[in-house]
Structures are given as C-alpha cells and as structure tokens.
Amino acid sequence: MCNYAMIGITTSYEKYLWSVCCGLLNVSVPLLAAAQVLPNSPTLDPPFVVNRLCSVAGWLFTFLVVFSIVAVLFAAFGYLFAMGDPEKVKLANRKIIFAAVAIVVGLFAKGVPTLVASVLGTSIAPQC
DSSP states (O other), rough: OGGGGGTTTOOOOHHHHHHHHHHHHHHHHHHHHTOOOOTTTOOHHHHHHHEEEEEHHHHHHHHHHHHHHHHHHHHHHHHHHHTOOHHHHHHHHHHHHHHHHHHHHHHHHHHHHHHHHHHHHHEEEOTT
C-alpha cells in the first residue's frame, strides 16, 4: 500500500492521477527499452541458437556432474556416520537419489541441443 501523505498527496483525485501516471510510466519504460536497436546485435538464426544452447547445456552438464559427485560424497559420509540410525540412513538414501536425478537431468541437458538442432533443421557443432 502506498503512503500518499508521505509525498504530499491528500485528495482522492491526486491519488488517482498519481496512480495513472505511475501506471503509464510502468508501461512506457519497457516499451521504450524494447524500441532500442543494439549495434551489431546477433541474429537469431538457427546455428546461433543451437550453439548458445550447446554452451548452456555444457555448463549445466558440468555443474550437475560436480553436484552429483559432491552429493555422493556427502551420502557416503552420511552412511559412515549413521551408526545404524534409520533417520540418518534415510537422509543418505535421499542424497543418493538427488545425485542420480542430477545425472539424469545432466544427460537430458546434453541431448537437448541435438533435439533443437533437428527441429530447426540445422547441423550441430561436433564439440557439443
């Protein structure tokens, strides 16, 4: 809720006018930003999109593999220090499941650029 008295607006007409001006400003600023033309902006041709997607998928795959290795290490220490406590063993099992899900999502991420390239009808870079 806006505190209109703080900015010196007291009547309902002033509140309405202030709200309309703020609303127009909220709508016009993104439209003005969208109207800007960037110099040397890359086009969204299919090879550009596939290469960017390949780069993002590579980083995502690397992050998820590292995450899964760390999760397996934490799970191993969880099993080691569980000492028969069923709650700690259950927590270690969940960490192993998280690691498996991370590997599966990482493998899907590696396959997405190939799928997008086939849909767009372009070839994919061999390093992807």
